[in-house]
Amino acid sequence: MKIKRKVTFYFLIWSTVIYKFSFQEWKFLLTIVFIFFTFFIILPPIIGSNDHFISWYQTFRHKLTVLFLGDPTTNTDAYIINTYYYPRSKSLGENAIAMVLLLDRNTVRDITRYQMKLVATDGNNQSVTVKPTLIKEQLNEACRLVNVVATTNVLPEMKKLEISDGNTKVEIPFKLPRQSAPTPVIICISPQFIAEQWQLFVTHSHVARRFGGHLHIYITSMLDSFFELAQEYERLGYATIDFWMKLKFKSPSETSLEPNSNSELRNQAGAQTDCLLQYKEVAEFITFFDIDDILFPRGYDSYYDEFSALHLENPGILTFHYNKREMLVHNKADIRDIDFSELFGHTWFVNEQDYGKVMTKPTSINSMWIHESFNFSYKRKLFLRSNWLVHIQKPVDTDGKDIIPYRLSHFEQMPEMKLNDSVLVDIQHDFERLLNTSSILKIAENLPTKSYYFPIIYRCYYEKFYKKFQTECPNGEGCLVR
Numbered sequence: 001m002k003i004k005r006k007v008t009f010y011f012l013i014w015s016t017v018i019y020k021f022s023f024q025e026w027k028f029l030l031t032i033v034f035i036f037f038t039f040f041i042i043l044p045p046i047i048g049s050n051d052h053f054i055s056w057y058q059t060f061r062h063k064l065t066v067l068f069l070g071d072p073t074t075n076t077d078a079y080i081i082n083t084y085y086y087p088r089s090k091s092l093g094e095n096a097i098a099m100v101l102l103l104d105r106n107t108v109r110d111i112t113r114y115q116m117k118l119v120a121t122d123g124n125n126q127s128v129t130v131k132p133t134l135i136k137e138q139l140n141e142a143c144r145l146v147n148v149v150a151t152t153n154v155l156p157e158m159k160k161l162e163i164s165d166g167n168t169k170v171e172i173p174f175k176l177p178r179q180s181a182p183t184p185v186i187i188c189i190s191p192q193f194i195a196e197q198w199q200l201f202v203t204h205s206h207v208a209r210r211f212g213g214h215l216h217i218y219i220t221s222m223l224d225s226f227f228e229l230a231q232e233y234e235r236l237g238y239a240t241i242d243f244w245m246k247l248k249f250k251s252p253s254e255t256s257l258e259p260n261s262n263s264e265l266r267n268q269a270g271a272q273t274d275c276l277l278q279y280k281e282v283a284e285f286i287t288f289f290d291i292d293d294i295l296f297p298r299g300y301d302s303y304y305d306e307f308s309a310l311h312l313e314n315p316g317i318l319t320f321h322y323n324k325r326e327m328l329v330h331n332k333a334d335i336r337d338i339d340f341s342e343l344f345g346h347t348w349f350v351n352e353q354d355y356g357k358v359m360t361k362p363t364s365i366n367s368m369w370i371h372e373s374f375n376f377s378y379k380r381k382l383f384l385r386s387n388w389l390v391h392i393q394k395p396v397d398t399d400g401k402d403i404i405p406y407r408l409s410h411f412e413q414m415p416e417m418k419l420n421d422s423v424l425v426d427i428q429h430d431f432e433r434l435l436n437t438s439s440i441l442k443i444a445e446n447l448p449t450k451s452y453y454f455p456i457i458y459r460c461y462y463e464k465f466y467k468k469f470q471t472e473c474p475n476g477e478g479c480l481v482r
Helices: 023-046 051-069 198-210 224-235 264-278 303-313 340-344 421-437 440-444 453-466
Strands: 078-086 096-104 117-122 127-130 133-136 145-153 158-164 169-171 185-192 213-219 239-243 285-289 293-295 319-326 348-350 354-360 381-383 389-391 411-413
Touching (some): 198 213, 285 293, 340 421, 421 440
Parallel strands (some): 213 239, 319 381
Antiparallel strands (some): 117 158, 133 145, 319 354
16 A cells, blocks of 8 residues: 655745844854864864873764754664674783674764674573674765674673674674684785786785785685686685675665665775784784785885884884885786786886875774774874885786776886895796696686776776765675676
């Protein structure tokens, strides 16, 4: 049965009537303006270096906002992606829980103040009810679903965890974090979708191996032959494959949102946070890169040495930010033609830096966005000038054609950017050894020789986000792929 609603339209008609404010009204108006400018514009940059004052300030500002605008709550869905239980944690404390979530930002005015209720039970059927602290990691407010990390402490030897609304409980699966790391340095690679550029994976894997790093790569979708290649590299110890699944809804609605279209950039921030939580107790250093962001240490023989020196020279800094510099690179159709000295031995770069990525100790932070974490002072972040990420954003295909013939990059020779030739020779030797002692060559027979999906996705992103002012939730769900 259809229900008809009566809709009334109200039209505003401007007139020339002039209203004169009284002295008391002017005083009230100026007071409101003063409060707004003081607490929302003037104070934030001044108090940016004091974490305790920031917490107090944010609470005060929230209460002030609710006082004037209210704080309506609506029905919400919580997408629990992964939950980790730490019997002992150097940064989270004993019997800690960390949850990777997607929450609807319309639940409450400040999603970090949402009162989630968890019930933890041990083997003796003893229970404790807790309300976790929520941390938000999101930049684009156009996205309804927000990447949130929930942390709290429960009872020893927890056997069951439930979420409760006061009447109903739903059990939450949980797991222990990783008990060991392949290397002291873990490189978290954001989720790959419709992935076909196997050349980036191969080069990144070998560069990381040379400098003591290990790739932890998330996969949403990938060409079969590429996936088979990645599995072989995992078997050989170069990488760890993890899966970043899409959350599929048959009948989404305004109150039950389709999660993939309403989360920021395929929830890359959730994947990076998940990687952080997995290795929190076992890695010495952790980085958050894309597959086309490759780091070469400068002045050091390993990632570990460079990262250790940075922390030693900069006590109190939590995260170190490597900006990106785009490098001209040609793809190879045949894996046997890859030559690291040819790929990285020249000095053709774009003479500008892009928004980079982060390196930190996993004990220093509890959450991560795509490019940085927003939950501590900028004075505890260091933007490096001594090194940068080599960004292979738009590799040229084998036939010499630029697969991205728009938004062209302007390369020039920059001799000061020259990489160490002897290091590139070392990497080449490791690569050739692998080709001669594994089944890589047989797998490579089925790898694509040209890029097909990448130009489609890149153009979609260009049209949706780079070319115009961004008003929509940024992700690739609306891209037409055939």
